[in-house]
Amino acid sequence: MAKELKELTKRSDNYSQWYNDLVVKADLAEASAVRGCMVIKPYGYAIWEKIQRQLDDMFKETGHVNAYFPLLIPKSFLSREAEHVEGFAKECAVVTHYRLKNAADGSGVVVDPAARLEEEFVIRPTSETIIWNTYKNWIQSYRDLPILCNQWANVFRWEMRTRLFLRTAEFLWQEGHTAHATREEAEEEAKKMLNVYADFAENFMAVPVVKGVKSANERFAGALDTYTIEAMMQDGKALQSGTSHFLGQNFAKAFDVQFVNKNNEMEYVWATSWGVSTRLMGALIMTHSDDNGLVLPPKLAPFQVVIIPIYKNEEQLNAINDKVAGITAKLKALGISVKYDNADNKRPGFKFADYELRGVPVRLVMGARDLENNTVEVMRRDTLSKETVTCDNIETYVKDLLDAIQANIFKKAYDFREAHTITVDTYEEFKEKIEEGGFILAHWDGTTETEELIKEETKATIRCIPLDGDKTPGKCMVTGKPSACRVVFARSY
Amino acid sequence: MAKELKELTKRSDNYSQWYNDLVVKADLAEASAVRGCMVIKPYGYAIWEKIQRQLDDMFKETGHVNAYFPLLIPKSFLSREAEHVEGFAKECAVVTHYRLKNAADGSGVVVDPAARLEEEFVIRPTSETIIWNTYKNWIQSYRDLPILCNQWANVFRWEMRTRLFLRTAEFLWQEGHTAHATREEAEEEAKKMLNVYADFAENFMAVPVVKGVKSANERFAGALDTYTIEAMMQDGKALQSGTSHFLGQNFAKAFDVQFVNKNNEMEYVWATSWGVSTRLMGALIMTHSDDNGLVLPPKLAPFQVVIIPIYKNEEQLNAINDKVAGITAKLKALGISVKYDNADNKRPGFKFADYELRGVPVRLVMGARDLENNTVEVMRRDTLSKETVTCDNIETYVKDLLDAIQANIFKKAYDFREAHTITVDTYEEFKEKIEEGGFILAHWDGTTETEELIKEETKATIRCIPLDGDKTPGKCMVTGKPSACRVVFARSY
Known part of the structure; x- marks a missing residue:
């Protein structure tokens, strides 16, 4: 493509x-x-x-x-549960006919009015x-x-x-x-x-x-x-x-x-x-992900390692192919998925950018010098840092690196969330801070009225009442009424 | 259930x-x-x-x-390929609206006429x-x-x-x-x-x-x-x-x-x-499958082996449970899927019939006597034959048995087909033999007219022109015109 x-x-x-x-x-x-x-x-x-x-x-x-x-789903089924139909009826695709027929003017097909269903169906919005x-x-x-x-x-x-x-x-x-x-x-x-x-x-x-x-x-x-x-x-x-x-x-x-x-x-x-x-x-x-493209967790990446050869002539390529075959076998034996891209219609630089864009967790590059030295250049996608390492035990090196990447991107995301989660006690401060994004832990009186007022004024919604964490009661930042615990506010997708 | x-x-x-x-x-x-x-x-x-x-x-x-x-699929897409639309238009589910609304009389929901689609969609009958x-x-x-x-x-x-x-x-x-x-x-x-x-x-x-x-x-x-x-x-x-x-x-x-x-x-x-x-x-x-129920090929059975205990008291059950745990572990180590059914709310006879109905390839039954003798009763679903075997190396015995069942049911089906595939040269004989079922290899002149005549008179269709097998030319059994090779006729689902 x-x-x-x-x-x-x-x-x-x-x-x-x-x-x-x-x-x-x-x-x-x-x-x-x-x-x-x-x-x-x-x-x-x-x-x-x-x-x-x-x-x-x-x-x-x-x-x-x-x-x-x-x-x-038969249309009548939806109506059986009052709140359910209220929630879904407005966005249902409705099937009303079971046949098309040729248009009289030969311009294609039209809905056959004789094939109207007695009861319409909706395409499931959910299947309860x-x-x-x-x-x-x-x-x-x-x-x-x-x-x-x-x-x-x-x-x-x-x-x-x-x-x-x-x-x-x-x-x-x-x-x-x-x-x-x-x-x-x-x-x-x-x-x-x-x-x-x-x-x-x-x-x-x-x-x-x-x-x-x-x-x-x-x-x-x-x-x-x-x-x-x-x-x-x-x-x-x-x-x-x-x-x-x-x-x-x-x-x-x-x-x-x-x-x-x-x-x-x-x-x-x-x-x-x-x-x-x-x-x-x-x-x-x-x-x-970052400005270079996707960053995928190793556990969900379609392939975890890409290997790219750099060569000047076919002889070098053949030698690299042989060497890579051995590395690939060792990686696969540890359950690591590998793609070797030695296609000759794209230059290495293009491949580097492409696999960065696609978020492949680890990139190995092997050139003529590496071949001589029994080394390979390893780049990790999460930090973009490179290292030249020996091919001996490369499989355990890569396996550990994949684990490290999985752990590192979780930690990075976790630290980001913690850095952008704040506690706020007044509605004034809330309105100011919500503009900066992130989660705000604040007290709320438990009523839909207050929740909707906050949403209208700030576009923030209650994401959830957390199951874990601080359960200290307090006073609603808007109404001053009693609050059982802080809840998570944020703007959302 | x-x-x-x-x-x-x-x-x-x-x-x-x-x-x-x-x-x-x-x-x-x-x-x-x-x-x-x-x-x-x-x-x-x-x-x-x-x-x-x-x-x-x-x-x-x-x-x-x-x-x-x-x-x-937008309705107009279907019309782009003339034969394609002809083949599928008559059986299309058509989506005409994108919303339901509350009925004026409060009786549920109705199609909202204001939400009619400009162009209707069909639910894919196929996605070309x-x-x-x-x-x-x-x-x-x-x-x-x-x-x-x-x-x-x-x-x-x-x-x-x-x-x-x-x-x-x-x-x-x-x-x-x-x-x-x-x-x-x-x-x-x-x-x-x-x-x-x-x-x-x-x-x-x-x-x-x-x-x-x-x-x-x-x-x-x-x-x-x-x-x-x-x-x-x-x-x-x-x-x-x-x-x-x-x-x-x-x-x-x-x-x-x-x-x-x-x-x-x-x-x-x-x-x-x-x-x-x-x-x-x-x-x-x-x-x-047979009159007792399903017969599943071991390679596609949700579980390949069911184990059923027969016991008179809890002490016996406990001893059997222990013994079965060992057998199950050995079977699983060979990649064999096992279900141990020691539920006490159904009698063994009910379980036997139920797992036969469900086509589980191999049944193991262990009773007090087996426990003493270090044996287990093995039944294979395809032939319903039973044997009492030692628990030593039961896993390889079962593995071989599963392979044998897979091979046997294929052979049985193959032999059945061969026994019900005949060669016919005259249309008279064809009309007689088609009543008996099975595949008939006969010559056909290659025209749709002849094919449809045969279908109308005998309900048999040309299943295919075989890729392998006899390619000797001959004469159409109906028209006497030249035929490139025999084709497979049968009544079909």
């Missing part, structure tokens, strides 16, 4: 433009002919596959299984309704519980303002939908999956997150509690990166899903749902 | 009903609230995941990468059009070629007569879409992927297939050549199990995708597409 390695916009010049440039230039994704929908390009999709594989393993380790439910309609047939007794299903799927929400990965009309995600015999078990499940998400974000994406619970105003439509992980981007804005919902008995009641409990009484089933989406790609990109 | 282990319909009584019963009772899939769409249940989805994983590895080994393209519209921007020069992309996705074709896995309105599949600089390279790619499908079918699904090319009449809408793998089900009907299309320059012309070739001339790009779907699940089920 032809691509010019034009300069990226600098983050300090225009962060938003830098992000858009980077997503396109690093071949991650691009806009499609369908408004608001993206094409995820092979390099971007390869990262998403790594994310999927790892999360899927973690879901299975915690006892979950995958299943698949229909793309289309179709799934709970299905669970009704699966659950009779407490012996049928729990049900711990997950689905990898595409969903559709007709958003008007879209951005690649961050907010698209169609996106890819996983949605877990579990059914339980008791309230306690469902609440525990919702928290357990929040912890799985936080573990994944921190230990694989190298993205530090704040775990918390949403205010009533920011809850998922139909949930009693929404747990969230919130990450901080380099512009100081928050990105909600994953949510886990305790749904109570709302969907069981909407679809009449009852079971016989251990005391032989009929009871409505308790539910959770939880999801992360291709939005994680946005978090990954914005947390670590 | 509550489930009664009712008797399956016998194959000899009603093959079609046996299939439907089996799919539901073995917890593979079920009908959903959306007409023609299925729910793929966890056990069925676990098999699909094995299929996906293996195919995906094979695609990657042959140089392909995954990507993702939009679910929705949206992908070639995208490739237009990716291809300028021969240096940008080949493009070897695959997509795992859901597609929608509004079929009126549906059957679980075999023909559903929504189904899951993969669709490869490749772009090449020369006709030869594209033709080679189409054949290569046919071979990948055949390899997968025979060596993983244990389903023998005939590789061939479709007659003009049975080609994919928009293809110059459609290659196919055809399998024979136990009722003698053919099941088309995968297709690979050489698309020529049709889609490149429809979307104006030209490139500068090595001679510095503008040329249209050459294309292929290829796909297999959840229909493979139908082939898997119908090829091997």
Whole structure:
């Protein structure tokens, strides 16, 4: 694919433009002919596959299984849960016909009016309704519980303002939908999956997150509690990166899903749902990348090491090829993924810039001198620092370096977040400080009115009420009313 | 999930009903609230995941990468390729609106007439059009070629007569879409992927297939050549199990995708597409299963071995648990997947029947006597034969047994197909023999007229012109005109 390695916009010049440039230039994704929908390009999709594989393993380790439910949802299903329909009806893609026919004037195809559906369908914006309609047939007794299903799927929400990965009309995600015999078990499940998400974000994406619970105003439509992980981007804005919902008995009641409990009484089933989406790609990109391009955590990079030869003639190339074959074999034996790029239609300088743009964690360069000395030049993408090292035990050197990079970019992001998280006690100071970006820990009286006033005046929202950390009560910075603990405010994506 | 282990319909009584019963009772899939769409249940989805994983590895080994393209296709895109629109327009789900609103009478939600789309979208029935519209921007020069992309996705074709896995309105599949600089390279790619499908079918699904090319009449809408793998089900009907299309320059012309070739001339790009779907699940089920339920090839079984304890008291159970832990560890060390079912709420007889129904390849049963004797009872699902063997080296015994089962069910299916494949020279004999099911090798004059006459009079279609095998010319059994070689006729799914 032809691509010019034009300069990226600098983050300090225009962060938003830098992000858009980077997503396109690093071949991650691009806009499609369908408004608001993206094409995820092979390099971007390869990262998403790594994310999927790892999360899927973690879901299975915690006892979950995958299943698949229909793309289309009967319109009437949405209305069964009052808050749910309120939350999603305004952005639904609606299927009204099941056939096209040739236009009378031969100009192509038109919708066949004779093929109108009796009841319209919406393309799933999320699947609680179709799934709970299905669970009704699966659950009779407490012996049928729990049900711990997950689905990898595409969903559709007709958003008007879209951005690649961050907010698209169609996106890819996983949605877990579990059914339980008791309230306690469902609440525990919702928290357990929040912890799985936080573990994944921190230990694989190298993205530090704040775990918390949403205010009533920011809850998922139909949930009693929404747990969230919130990450901080380099512009100081928050990105909600994953949510886990305790749904109570709302969907069981909407679809009449009852079971016989251990005391032989009929009871409505308790539910959770939880999801992360291709939005994680946005978090990954914005947390670590720099003005040269992507910086990928080694654990999620499509390939962790790229090797580039520098040679003047074919004889040198052949000798380097041989040497590199040995190095590659040793790296692969340690489970390290390697790409050797000896294509002769691009110059080394072009390759250097290209793999920096694509965020390959480690670059090895071998030239004639290296060959003589049994050395190789190693560059780490996170710091761009270079070192010439011996080829003896290069595999353990690289393995340690990959671990060091994974740890370093997490620490860098963590330090950044800590440096941009402040405590504020007055609304005056809040209004001033929020302009600088970052998270602000402040007291709030717990009311939606105050929350909305703050949002209107400052564009900041409550990202979450943190689960961990300081629980000292205080007074709301706006109204002076009692506050149970500080909450996290930020502007957000 | 509550489930009664009712008797399956016998194959000899009603093959079609046996299939439907089996799919539901073995917890593979079920009908959903959306007409023609299925729910793929966890056990069925676990098999699909094995299929996906293996195919995906094979695609990657042959140089392909995954990507993702939009679910929705602008209506006008379909019309760009004349045969393509003719083939798909009649079964398209059409999206006409992007919003619902509250009904005036408070009875739920209705389509918001103010939110009508300027141009309607169809849910992809296949993605050639949206992908070639995208490739237009990716291809300028021969240096940008080949493009070897695959997509795992859901597609929608509004079929009126549906059957679980075999023909559903929504189904899951993969669709490869490749772009090449020369006709030869594209033709080679189409054949290569046919071979990948055949390899997968025979060596993983244990389903023998005939590789061939479709007659003009049975080609994919928009293809110059459609290659196919055809399998024979136990009722003698053919099941088309995968297709690979050489698309020529049709889609490149429809979307104006030209490139500068090595001679510095503008040329249209050459294309292929290829796909297999959840229909493979139908082939898997119908090829091997019996009146007791599923028979799964070990290579695709969600778990290959189930271990069931038989005990009279907790002391015995504890001792068996310990012994089984050792066996399980040894099996897992050889890469064998194991489930130990010591749940005490179901009796052994129920478990036996249940795991037979689910087609688990090998069952181990351990009782008090076995414990004393250091033995275990081994049953293989394909033949239902039992043997009591020593626990010493049980892991290699089981490993060899799994290989033997994989080989045996392939051979059984292969022998069945050979026994039901005959050569016929007269149309009279053809009409008689086609009633018995199976494949008939007969001469045909190569015309669509003759093909359609045969179909109308016998319900048999040309499954393919085989790539391998006898190429002796002859005379058409119907018209007496010259025939290049025998072709495969059968009734089909």
